[in-house]
Amino acid sequence: MGQAPDPSGEVDLAVVGAGIVGLAAAREALSRRPDSRVVVFEREAEVGLHQTGRNSGVVHAGVYYAPGSLKARLCAAGARELYDYCDSRGIPATRCGKLIVAVDRGELPRLDDLERRARANGVPGLRRLGPSEIREVEPHARGAAALHSPATGIVDFRRVARALAADVTAAGGTVATSCAVESVEPSSRALHLRHSMGATAARRAVFCAGPWSDRLATAAGARPEPRIVPFRGAYLRLAPERRDLVRALIYPVPDPRLPFLGVHLTRRADGEVLVGPTARMAATRDVTTRRPRVADLRSTLAWPGTWRLMKSHWRAGLAELRRAVGRGALAAEAARYVPEIEAGDLLPAFSGIRAQALAHDGTLLDDFVVSETERAVHVRNAPSPAATSSLALARVIVDRAERLP
Numbered sequence: 001m002g003q004a005p006d007p008s009g010e011v012d013l014a015v016v017g018a019g020i021v022g023l024a025a026a027r028e029a030l031s032r033r034p035d036s037r038v039v040v041f042e043r044e045a046e047v048g049l050h051q052t053g054r055n056s057g058v059v060h061a062g063v064y065y066a067p068g069s070l071k072a073r074l075c076a077a078g079a080r081e082l083y084d085y086c087d088s089r090g091i092p093a094t095r096c097g098k099l100i101v102a103v104d105r106g107e108l109p110r111l112d113d114l115e116r117r118a119r120a121n122g123v124p125g126l127r128r129l130g131p132s133e134i135r136e137v138e139p140h141a142r143g144a145a146a147l148h149s150p151a152t153g154i155v156d157f158r159r160v161a162r163a164l165a166a167d168v169t170a171a172g173g174t175v176a177t178s179c180a181v182e183s184v185e186p187s188s189r190a191l192h193l194r195h196s197m198g199a200t201a202a203r204r205a206v207f208c209a210g211p212w213s214d215r216l217a218t219a220a221g222a223r224p225e226p227r228i229v230p231f232r233g234a235y236l237r238l239a240p241e242r243r244d245l246v247r248a249l250i251y252p253v254p255d256p257r258l259p260f261l262g263v264h265l266t267r268r269a270d271g272e273v274l275v276g277p278t279a280r281m282a283a284t285r286d287v288t289t290r291r292p293r294v295a296d297l298r299s300t301l302a303w304p305g306t307w308r309l310m311k312s313h314w315r316a317g318l319a320e321l322r323r324a325v326g327r328g329a330l331a332a333e334a335a336r337y338v339p340e341i342e343a344g345d346l347l348p349a350f351s352g353i354r355a356q357a358l359a360h361d362g363t364l365l366d367d368f369v370v371s372e373t374e375r376a377v378h379v380r381n382a383p384s385p386a387a388t389s390s391l392a393l394a395r396v397i398v399d400r401a402e403r404l405p
């Protein structure tokens with residue numbers, strides 16, 4: 001194990017972003033080369049504050065993803081490794097199981113498609129259930145049919161991120177918090193990062209900056225596509241006396257045209273039952289504020305893909321707006337699966353911001369996207385299930401960084 005590197009000096013690897021993906025990559029790099037000098041830069045005062053700390057906390061089992069995609073491959077492997085990791089670190093991670101419910105016969109063809117995908121992806125223990133079996137798993141749920149994935153679970157991803165940060169430090173790396181990377185400049189010898197603590201010359205860098213990944217990539221010389229467009233995902237929670245309406249996880253059959261999974265019911269490790277999230281385009285990339293950020297708004301509106309997306313998905317956008325403005329619409333959505341839920345059962349919770357990559361032509365990119373510039377690897381799209389997949393995704397990132405010329 002080497003001596004912890006000074007964040008303003010020379011390093012072998014700089015990682016930008018201490019979300020779960022950046023921290024997993026730093027840990028992976030140090031486990032391969034224990035003597036290397038590795039620094040993680042994080043603009044916030046603590047790790048895992050953005051997407052990593054504000055999500056559903058679901059360890060996905062690989063049901064949804066196109067067979068052969070990075071998501072399909074890395075989710076299955078990542079979930080296995082994540083459960084083992086949590087076991088070894090004493091972090092509760094429970095395989096509580098998930099139901100994906102087709103509420104009526106009209107949704108059965110989409111449930112069939114999903115079942116084919118899940119089987120092609122080798123989702124462990126998957127079962128198809130009829131109406132009475134649904135009630136055996138979730139006594140208050142109803143539907144025409146469902147898929148049950150017993151290997152799906154829940155975990156607190158921010159706790160995982162903190163444990164990964166501790167591993168990085170214990171292995172001789174540095175996690176420099178409150179240190180925003182402000183500029184990136186490649187030269188023949190190194191990649192020069194200017195940041196709030198000074199400057200660092202890195203032999204190689206990996207950028208895992210979530211909502212800001214496109215800005216850092218373009219600063220390093222990458223093409224502007226894809227652009228990050230932020231989507232706010234707001235959650236409500238069931239009132240404590242109504243929590244027993246949900247045992248574990250109840251999900252809808254998702255709209256295959258959108259990369260979001262739809263409003264779901266999630267029982268967390270602490271016993272809270274979340275209802276959400278919504279998926280509404282946001283005026284800021286920064287989850288720590290509700291105020292619009294001019295630069296973020298301008299970046300979204302100046303991107304041609306935004307207008308193309310709005311044109312093709314205006315109906316879904318209006319439905320999201322309805323869910324975002326009143327509890328009634330979110331309650332009605334939840335009541336499709338659990339009819340006893342009413343608007344009065346829902347209390348405020350929190351929201352997260354999804355960093356969603358959007359192509360020039362208005363396509364919402366579904367798969368993980370990793371690309372390269374001189375001396376650098378950029379994670380340009382790491383939406384759900386990237387938290388589940390983080391330990392496996394880290395291997396792909398570090399493989400790519402090691403192959404850089």
Ligand SMILES: Cc1cc2nc3c(=O)[nH]c(=O)nc-3n(C[C@H](O)[C@H](O)[C@H](O)COP(=O)(O)OP(=O)(O)OC[C@H]3O[C@@H](n4cnc5c(N)ncnc54)[C@H](O)[C@@H]3O)c2cc1C
Binds near residue numbers: 181
């Ligand atoms: C509402 C919601 C629900 C979700 N549900 C799930 C789920 O149930 N299961 C699942 O697997 N996934 C889920 N996800 C997705 C998951 O949270 C993300 O895929 C994952 O957290 C991405 O991690 P990350 O490290 O790439 O990004 P982030 O956690 O966003 O981390 C990026 C970090 O980079 C830092 N950074 C950015 N710019 C700079 C800079 N210039 N200098 C220094 N630091 C910088 C940021 O401060 C931030 O800490 C959900 C996401 C959301 C928003």
